[in-house]
Amino acid sequence: MSHAKPIATLRSATGIPTGRLAIWWVLASEVVIFGGLIGSYLLHRLGHPEWADAAAVTNTTIGAINTFVLLTSSFTAVLAHQAAEKGDGKTAAKYLLFTIGGALTFVCIKSYEWWSEISHGYTIASHTFWSFYYTMAGLHALHVIAGAIIMGVVALDAYRGRELHRVELIGIYWHFVDVVWIFLFPLLYIAK
């Protein structure tokens, strides 16, 4: 069933297009959710110096590779946006596909990493550091997966030359997912 957009969606009293305005508000709410989780972790971590032993196990190399993957996927996402601005839906879709590929790579690497840690006994309940580790990275990974799925839908539309403005919107969301990881990486892998 095709759905006609209401006239309301096309108005813009603020000058910001409706979709972009909405994405910013989504990000604002995500900031407080992740911020709450990360803040809670920080509060505990700073009060429990002995967690360093439990945290020493995380694999910095894998974390770095994942950071590289996400940064590159952000790059391809912004290139997709550049193409969409020029009206080139097919190129935009191509770059979005690269971004989705980055997301899948990230999830695969993370799965391998987690499988390895769990089989060594570091489960979500084995130590509160690990509880936070899996919860934070897990919430982030859920956002990666959800973002990749939505991006797939946007890419399909873009390939057909439709709704090209959504390339920018899913890009903004994607960059946010990247920024969260930019902070998780030092927290969980470097300055543990």
Added chain:
Amino acid sequence: MADTAVAIDHESHADAHHGPTGILKYVWSTDHKIIAMQYLFTGMFMAVIGGFMAYVFRMQLAFPGISVPGYGQVSPGEYNSLITNHGSIMIFWVAMPVLIAAFGNFLIPLMIGADDMVFPRINRLSYQIFLLSALILLASLFVAGGGFGGAWTSYPPLSAVGEYNQTNIGATMWLIAVALEFVAFLLGGINFIVTLMNSRAPGMKAYDIPLTAWMIVLASVLFMLSVGPLIAGAAMLLFDQTLGTGFFDPARGGDPILWQHLFWFFGHPEVYVVLLPAIGFTIDITSTFARKKVFGYKIMLYTAVATAVLSFFVWAHHQFVAGIDPRMANVFTITTLLISVPVGELLFVMIATLYGGAIRLAVPMLWALSFIAEFLIGGVTGIFLGASGADIYFHDTYFVLAHFHYTFFPIAIIGTFAAFTYWFPKMFGKMLDERLGKIHFWGTIIPFNFIFIPLFMLGGIGQHRRIYNFEHFPELAEPWMYNLRAIATISLVIMLLFQLVFFLNVIKSWIGGEKAGNNPWKANTLEWSTVSPPPHGNWAPADLPKVYRGPYEYGHPDREEDYWPQNEPD
């Protein structure tokens, strides 16, 4: 031939636009007005359940050991479940959906002259998630062990360990229901905020937006900014309950007080989230029925923003005796007492609006006036609780309970009835019966006071909360106390019975009431410029209103009429 082809084409286009027919049309609708009705009816249904729970546990308290008519004997575990779910239901599944989702959905596009919300399908999704959360909550009442019994504040370790709260499955279902409700309101909130910001009618500047719309959107922003840490906390609590993690277990590096902070960091702004819409309704209704401009539109707007901002700085007043750092208690006492200033200011503006007005005591106005009076009582009793010294005595007594019922009841119940009786003609195209409305009004307000004034008195002599049988505390089992409890309980029963008058009024008016025109109250805001009830799209696309002035131009000297609709050209 060509004509037939065109005709068929129109038909299939119309079908594609209107989708399924019959009852399914209402289930799958993306029209903001239908979604508003869905929220309204779900919320009212949950209110009946929450009210029934209150009836049951009040009967147990006033007449311990009694077999409550319609329920049976109340065991200690059941008592805990009843009070937990009563509180949770009333806040999350009654106040929020009715005040914000239902009236926000119905009114915001109409008040700003738009044909719908900016994201109708996300709107529908948010209701479906909300409905799911309500169903999960209701289902939790029937699982082994019964509904969650750890209080609506759900403090760990009681809420984290099934053996402690004795409602293992119910606890997890409750938590998931609450989390889903949060997601639904985040989605809905974004819709409201973006719609208000972007989709206003041509000519409608920021200060031409009716205060009801502003308040609901401010509430949505406040909700969105405060709920994040609690969603994180809910995930942590869920894992503690189900996966054996120790987020809130001090022996394993966690801290139960973290939950308290996360909960109340949201919990306090939450009460302002529900207060602001009620204030919006009240001021709009007051202005209409006093035939007078709002005393200070900008004052109200900026004061509401100040209240919302300040509400982030008072949360630990819920934790004065929880073992927080006493120096923090000093800070929070000051901020808590401070916040009474802007809230009081809002009430002052309402009273100033009344002064010198041509007041007409229609039923919506009765509700609006009673909101001011009752909320005032609730608010000033909050001052006692905000002072940490006094709170050492009052904490966890019925004084707290009476305080928050004297604030929540005006917000959730009086606010709802005010808005409902005011906008019923627009929603359903019929007028409500004034006489039945007045009977319902007095039958609600008078018993309400007789429920909670005794509870203030009992709280004053130290009666604790969350006790299922005061016979276990000889100092709290004196005959005069039981008399007060009986008065409160019987008043509750009377008040609940009077709600039948309301339902009677609604059904009678909906079926055969006097037809309402576009603008039965002679008000100015845009929703009154279209048909009652408004059609799909609210106005014909060519007739979408343009705005020429503010929303409260009543009694303007240049006019013959005492009102001046926003969309009337100069």
Added chain:
Amino acid sequence: MSEHHDVNYKKIYFTLLFLLVVSIIGPEIGIVWVTLVAAFGVAFVKAYLVIENFMHLRWEKRLMKWALGASLAVMMLMFFGVAPDVMRHDGRNWVNEAAIAAVERGVAGHDDGITEGPTEMAGVAEPGVFSPTVAFNQACAACHGQAGDGAGPAGAVLDPPPANFTDPAFWAERDEDRIFTVIRDGAAAVGGSPLMVPWRNTYNDEQIQQLAEYVLEFRPQE
């Protein structure tokens, strides 16, 4: 649609990669402040670059910058408001003994990331089934103690103190029937203290019978 902005995305991307390398090498040096700057300082710079240039916040209306700033401010508020209670383990009038113990255990090297699960509970209840153990621990132990010795935390302030079921003298003139009566009707009904309240409105006769038998088990064997 936004206007075309003149941003060299490639340049930003390679800057980000360079910063990534810095943030990994920095902590290897081993000096604490270098580690912190390299790890977190770099993170802030990277985030700033992504937000301003990839998300185009630089060219966005001020309104949205304020909104996002508000959510960040709320996060700071939450962190600093909660820190005095959760980050610290003692204050002027309070001590979080369990947390301090956990820290000491960990620092002494007993924390390898794999610890035992939750501690033992006071009796596991099956929902819908009455368990005298659970009921005793819930309703009676506060005063009479889990060991039935009258040393429960709530009983410390009571006068007369709660009965000590492990004391032979208690059982000199009492039997199971008497226990049953006291539980059901309260001690005042048999001339004792009203502090022992009646439980007939909480438990039925069959349950009270089970509770009485449970209390009997505390009786020391001769």
